[in-house]
Amino acid sequence: MFNENKKKVATIIKTGEASSSPRLNGTQRLKECVLILAVLVSIFCTVALFTFNPADPSWSQTAWGMDIQNSAGIVGAWVADTLFFTFGSLAYPIPLIVTAVAWIFLRNRDQEEPIDLMIWGTRLLGLTVLILTSCALADLNFDDIWYFSSGGVIGDVLTSLAVPTLNVLGTTLVLLFVWGAGFTLLTGVSWLAMVEWIGDYSIRLVTALVNKLRGEKEENISAIVAQPQEEAVEPMFTSESASRRDSFENDGLAQNEVSHPVEEPLSDKEAKQTRHFNIHMPEVAPKVEASAVSLGFQADKSFDEPVNEREHSLSATIEQLEQAALNDEDLPHYQEQTIEDIENRQLEDSEVSAMPWAQESEEHIYPDTQENPALEHELEPVLSSRHLDHVVEDVEPNLEQQEPTISTFDVIDDLEEPEPHQSESNSESQFVDSDVEKFEEVTESPLIDSDLAEQPVDEDVDAFQSLVSDAQANAAGKQNPFLVQKESFLPMPAEPLPTLELLYHPEKRENFIDREALENIARLVEAKLADYKIKARVVDIFPGPVITRFELDLAPGVKVSRISSLSMDLARSLSAIAVRVVEVIPGKPYVGLELPNVSRQTVFFSDVVSSPTFTEAVSPTTVVLGQDIAGDAVIADLAKMPHVLVAGTTGSGKSVGVNVMILSMLYKASPEEVRFIMIDPKMLELSIYEGIPHLLTEVVTDMKDASNSLRWCVGEMERRYKLMSALGVRNVKGFNDKLKMAAEAGHPIHDPLWREGDSMDPEPPLLEKLPYIVVIIDEFADLMMVVGKKVEELIARLAQKARAAGIHLILATQRPSVDVITGLIKANIPTRVAFTVSTKTDSRTILDQGGAESLLGMGDMLYLPSGSSHTIRVHGAFASDDDVHAVVNNWKARGRPNYIDEITNGDQTPETLLPGEKMEGDEERDALFDQVVEHVVESRRGSVSGVQRKFKIGYNRAARIVEQLEAQGIVSAPGHNGNREVLAPAPTRDMN
């Protein structure tokens, strides 16, 4: 086998060498000689024909004793005579034909090149027909040359046969058309193509002439419609696919020719050029409320706030700004303040400005007294970074200056320094302005006091100064703007729930959809599918903010799975990052192909939260997901989900997705309606929410506390079930309604589960409204890894029953593997959200179907609603950290959380066990445990192999039992030689 191959290789190499040699092989030599001879013949004939003299002796003439006039001699005279006799005037092209035929037959062609007999047959036939008809036509229409008929003997014979029956015109017509057919047979050139080509060039010529006459440059009148399509699409097709693409435009044809996709005939090109696709332009999202709120707000504020106007006048010069600052009535107003005011204000300022974002949040929270937030949002990127810088640069140095000046009078002179500083700052920004004003207002008062008299120091002033210096010393320590600090004294907002001004509103976005480009892509999609022998027509196009969906009507008999399996190839051939195939579009007989847009739009949280879909939703557990492919808001009700699993690789947008869900509930629900338990093993994502009144416990970062919280939830669920059954209601909503009804009827309900001794009260307490409890676990895999099976069990228990009890779970994980998303958890959590994952297997683990591997990241998700097998593609809403901070601060200003300590502290004791729960470790105890204990204690040997032999069990089980013995303190840990010592005392024998 091997030798044979070797030989083959050698042969190939030899052939390669031979072909590269400049010498010809035997056949080639012969061929080339014949070709040379053929050229010679044709040249000879040409000379003979062009120097023909009718007086020369030849086949049809006899002449004696004359010199031969023909340049090719007597042979030339004979040849020319014969050719003229046979072909008439058509003898002239004969030498050319001879050369051409010789070239075609004798050129050095590839050995392997097959000879297509059909082609050669038609060519030969065409040549014959051409010669015969040309001769006949020449015979009819040209004058005779010398004494020969112009069509030669061939023409004579043909016309003498045809003219008696068809007459001259009829014969000419027939011959012309037969000539045309012969031409096509010989050359393969289509007359239709020729007509089109001539038409095209005529139009261009006319267009160019018209343009020239009108004196305009390069304006195409008609070609402009066809041109871009041709240019954009044509180069990407193979001629075959293009022809197939064209042919499929015709519906009827498409239906009939499913089984012969390749051999379809060309159809008319015009149909392709004029075909228009059905593009569904997205409606402009109604943002009435958002804009109304912010506009209304602006109108009010601009009135109240001269400062705002200064912000508006961004184009004003520095002098103008300075003048405006001086004229501002704030300054005298501050100067008139009393010392107490200054002191209070100083304290407040120092506390509030301790946070880098404090001023920003203040501005959000006090819309009435601070700058216009709408304008603020517009300037946000600039302001936030500058603001931070100024806090660092300006606040800290000022404090350093202030500290000594206030505590001692010697340095009072130094206080005058801020003036140049002020002018500098003024020129910098509005923010610095205000900072300096504050600075001045603090420092000026002691200055005035001290100037008034070089008198004995007033006691009040002393007291004031020591107070201020204490406060500032404290503040200086805490005031590092890079530390997250707890703020206090946030004034209560007037509105019952957070308003939209807190969120970032994007500037007006242009949503430009290029129809032509979309149509070109649609054609490209059809052509690419045709390359894979799939016949499909694009029937609808839905452009969206992130992707565009092309809906395809497949030809009968084409399986959708073929397209799905080609999704990667399609992505490659369409040069897209990923192409997702939607196999079933509910309510339509089509298949969807989702292609990413060239420029992607961000879906902002404010866009969705301000949509009527969200604002009209009544449930307090309504959560925002994002926008669908058409740009419509997608929201869901957590109470109906009732639990959701969020999974995706790192950086896919999970945390943003979870934040958006939490924020949407913060926009809908008060702490009386919804409470949160947040478990955040990563310690970063959810700790921002620390301190909002919705929290039932501090954000849990310790895994042990996390499992305690879940246990508490199970206990709470059981308690709620008992309460609900006592009231005869089926869910939390029914319970709350009944409580309300009873209270209104004047019969408030007392706790039916209360027993005497449960509390010091003489009678059972009144029942309170039950809030929904939402348990959010970010990075659920960590919890599973650390706490293990226990968590899985608790979650499964909660997931199974907690729906009616109003306890809902949001579980997020970046590890979509089966050891994290176990069958037990999956079975109990019907709603899933998948962000981008790396493999189809991961997608299947989350959604039980593929697709998530073709998502585009950055919040692009597939949402599988409960009880459905069809995923919905959603572009997740984006909420920035600033948005989250603003909403969180807004809630913090409304109230403080009332933490329940038992949630995390609940130690597991036999008394606190939940119904059906075993003590940790109990359930793992082997059935043989007691017998092994007996054996080990008696034999005083605690080795695994001993246990294995004695009880005839496998190594794993024996090792597990021995480890349990170790955990119970019966045997020691293995020593350096692997032996374990038996720690339990030997049993005392009954000697009786």
Ligand SMILES: Nc1ncnc2c1ncn2[C@@H]1O[C@H](COP(=O)(O)OP(=O)(O)OP(=O)(O)O)[C@@H](O)[C@H]1O
């Ligand atoms: N809806 C969205 N729109 C635009 N960009 C987004 C969106 N969601 C997320 N991003 C971008 O993706 C980045 C990563 O998002 P995120 O932190 O939520 O990912 P993650 O999956 O939670 O990652 P990790 O598991 O590492 O925490 C964000 O910083 C943001 O820039």
